[in-house]
Amino acid sequence: METSLSQAYTDTHIPPHQIIPLDFESVRELPESHIWTPAVEDRHHNEREELLPVPPVIDLGAPDVTELVGNACRRWGMFQVTNHGVPLGLVDDVEAHARRLFELPADRKLKALRSPSGATGYGVARISPFFDKLMWHEGFTIMGSAVDHAKQLWPHRYEEFCDVMDNYQKKMKSIAYKILLIALKALGVDEEDEEKISSSMLYESNGALQLNSYPSCPNPRQAVGLAPHTDTQLLTILHQNNTNGLQIFQQGIGWIPIPPIPGALVVNLGDLMHILSNACFHAVYHRVVPNDTSHRFTVGYFYGPPIEAVVAPLAKLPSPRFRAVTVKEYIGIKNKHLEKSLSLIGI
Numbered sequence: 402m403e404t405s406l407s408q409a410y411t412d413t414h415i416p417p418h419q420i421i422p423l424d425f426e427s428v429r430e431l432p433e434s435h436i437w438t439p440a441v442e443d444r445h446h447n448e449r450e451e452l453l454p455v456p457p458v459i460d461l462g463a464p465d466v467t468e469l470v471g472n473a474c475r476r477w478g479m480f481q482v483t484n485h486g487v488p489l490g491l492v493d494d495v496e497a498h499a500r501r502l503f504e505l506p507a508d509r510k511l512k513a514l515r516s517p518s519g520a521t522g523y524g525v526a527r528i529s530p531f532f533d534k535l536m537w538h539e540g541f542t543i544m545g546s547a548v549d550h551a552k553q554l555w556p557h558r559y560e561e562f563c564d565v566m567d568n569y570q571k572k573m574k575s576i577a578y579k580i581l582l583i584a585l586k587a588l589g590v591d592e593e594d595e596e597k598i599s600s601s602m603l604y605e606s607n608g609a610l611q612l613n614s615y616p617s618c619p620n621p622r623q624a625v626g627l628a629p630h631t632d633t634q635l636l637t638i639l640h641q642n643n644t645n646g647l648q649i650f651q652q653g654i655g656w657i658p659i660p661p662i663p664g665a666l667v668v669n670l671g672d673l674m675h676i677l678s679n680a681c682f683h684a685v686y687h688r689v690v691p692n693d694t695s696h697r698f699t700v701g702y703f704y705g706p707p708i709e710a711v712v713a714p715l716a717k718l719p720s721p722r723f724r725a726v727t728v729k730e731y732i733g734i735k736n737k738h739l740e741k742s743l744s745l746i747g748i
C-alpha cells in the first residue's frame with residue numbers, strides 16, 4: 402500500500418532544477434521568477450467580504466449531518482468540519498513538525514529533495530511545471546511511511562517525526578472514510594449499493610500527506626502561493642494554521658476566502674468525487690495567496706481508492722457524463738493535461 406500511490410507518478414520525469422524551491426530566507430524582494438503578471442485582481446478582499454456567501458461549518462455529530470454534507474457537496478464542493486474526533490494535540494504536533502522541517506536551512510531540506518520521477522519528499526508543488534512562474538510555496542509529500550526522507554533530514558532523530566505523521570495519517574484515513582460514507586448516503590447510495598462499490602474500491606484506500614509552507618512574502622500582490630487547481634483524489638482534509646490565504650472560486654461570485662477556524666478542518670472534494678457523483682458534487686477550484694506578515698503552514702490529507710481501482714459515475718445516477726477510468730489512468734491524464742482532464746474523459 403505504501404508505495405502504490407507513488408507508482409502512479411513514475412511516468413513523469415521532472416528535471417531536479419525544476420523541483421527545487423526558492424531559498425525564501427535569502428531574498429528580500431520578489432525575484433523575476435516569482436513575479437506573476439498581470440497581478441491577479443480581486444485577490445485581496447473587497448469591502449463586501451462580509452456579504453460573501455461562504456461554505457458551511459458542519460458539526461459531524463449533528464442529527465442532520467447527511468443533509469448538511471450533501472448540500473455543501475452540491476453547492477460548494479467544500480465545507481469545514483468540527484467535532485471530527487481528531488485530537489487537537491495531534492493536529493498541533495503535526496503543525497509543529499511541519500514548521501520544524503521548513504525552518505531547516507535550505508541545504509538541509511535539499512537532502513530530502515523529491516526525485517525526478519518520484520512523488521515524495523521536499524520540493525515545489527507537483528503542478529508547478531504547468532505555470533510559467535514559480536509559486537511562493539514549498540512542500541513535503543508523504544505516501545505511507547516518511548522514514549526514508551526523514552532520515553535524510555535528521556539522521557539521528559527522525560523517529561518522532563515519522564510517528565506523528567503515521568498517527569495523523571491513520572486518523573485522517575478514518576475520518577475521510579466516515580465523511581465519504583456520509584457523502585455517498587447523501588447521493589442516495591443505500592447499503593446494498595455500498596457493498597457493491599466497496600468490494601471494488603472504497604474500503605481499500607490510498608492516501609498521501611502534504612505539508613505546505615508559504616513564507617511571508619515581500620510583495621504578496623504580485624506573487625502566488627499555490628496556483629488555482631482542483632485536487633485529484635476523492636476528498637482532501639486540510640488543516641490550516643492561523644494564517645489566511647486559502648480561497649475558492651465560485652462562478653458568478655469570484656474568489657472567496659476560507660478563513661482558518663481554530664479546531665476545524667477543511668474538507669474539499671476532488672476530481673474523483675466529481676466523476677463518482679456524476680458531477681452532482683463538484684471538485685472545488687482553489688488557490689492560496691501569500692501575505693507579507695505571517696508564515697502560513699498547512700497539512701493536507703488526500704484520500705482516494707487504490708490506483709488499480711476503477712472509478713465511474715455511480716450506476717444509480719442517470720446518464721453517465723464520464724467514462725470509467727482507473728485511478729492510475731486518471732492521474733496519468735492529469736499529469737499531462739491538468740485542468741482539461743475532466744473534460745477529456747467526458748462522454
Ligand SMILES: C=C1C[C@]23C[C@H]1CC[C@H]2[C@@]12CCC[C@@](C)(C(=O)O1)[C@H]2[C@@H]3C(=O)O
Pocket residue numbers: 406520526527528529542608609611630631632633634701703
Ligand atoms: C496524492 C497527491 C495529490 C497531489 C499529488 C499527490 C501528492 C501531492 C498532492 C498535491 C498537493 C499540492 C496541490 C496538488 C495539486 C499538487 O501539486 O500536489 C496536489 C496533488 C493533487 O491533488 O493532484
Ligand SMILES: O=C(O)CCC(=O)C(=O)O
Pocket residue numbers: 611613627632639641646647687688689699701
Ligand atoms: O495550503 C492550502 O491552503 C491549500 C493546499 C492545497 O490546496 C493542496 O495541498 O492541495
Ligand SMILES: [Fe+2]
Pocket residue numbers: 630631632687
Ligand atoms: Fe489543493
